[in-house]
Amino acid sequence: MAIAIQEILTFLVLLVVIIVMLGLTTSFIVAFFGGGPFVPTPKRAVKEVLKHAKIKKGDVVIDIGAGDGRFLHYAEKLYGADAIGYEIDPFVYAIAILKKVFLGWKGKIIRGNFQNYSLRKADIIICYMLPSTLKKYQKKFDKELRKGCKVISYTFHIGTWKPIKEIEPDPILKTKRIYIYKVEKPAKKRTKKKIKSKKQ
Known part of the structure; x- marks a missing residue:
């Protein structure tokens, strides 16, 4: 049971990392062709x-x-x-x-x-x-x-x-x-x- 939970958590972490990486890659491409990167204003x-x-x-x-x-x-x-x-x-x-x-x-x-x-x-x-x-x-x-x-x-x-x-x-x-x-x-x-x- 503990191993199954650990595997699920590992999968979720990897999924989040993949989503973030895809998002950052997309943002980079958009910034390059669209005119500028997203820079949050304080x-x-x-x-x-x-x-x-x-x-x-x-x-x-x-x-x-x-x-x-x-x-x-x-x-x-x-x-x-x-x-x-x-x-x-x-x-x-x-x-x-x-x-x-x-x-x-x-x-x-x-x-x-x-x-x-x-x-x-x-x-x-x-x-x-x-x-x-x-x-x-x-x-x-x-x-x-x-x-x-x-x-x-x-x-x-x-x-x-x-x-x-x-x-x-x-x-x-x-x-x-x-x-x-x-x-x-x-x-x-x-x-x-x-x-x-x-x-x-």
Whole structure:
């Protein structure tokens, strides 16, 4: 009996190890091709970022790389936001869903690349991505984000955009630089117009 229990425990441990290894391998592949690895933001930093976002109740807050959903959770819990997140990594997405269930929050997490979805309803965009990735996504931001939408980038600057405010790193809270941007023109006015040739 004791041997059988030991064998079962050994099997379960090996199963967990295999699942974790598969998850890490998947995460590595997604990070390599998707633009960056999953790096959990400390809870203090999450709260600091959201504080500077000045979220109002009912605001649509979108996290374009939601990770385990911590920004979404606190945006809803602390400010009553309508939180939506996109996560491409299936392993990290599964963690986010588990947290959502156990913590009992209503935020929506979608498994997939945010580039396949519209951002036009967003009041606030949260992003924590590498500069090269942000620069690549700037075109989508320019095309879809409506006037008044705020974009909060943690740690890294967004392409050619000029922030309306920069929050310096806080050594006590152990936060990194926070860039705050605000869309000043409607999306349709930021698209390039075709130049018509004049008839001579």
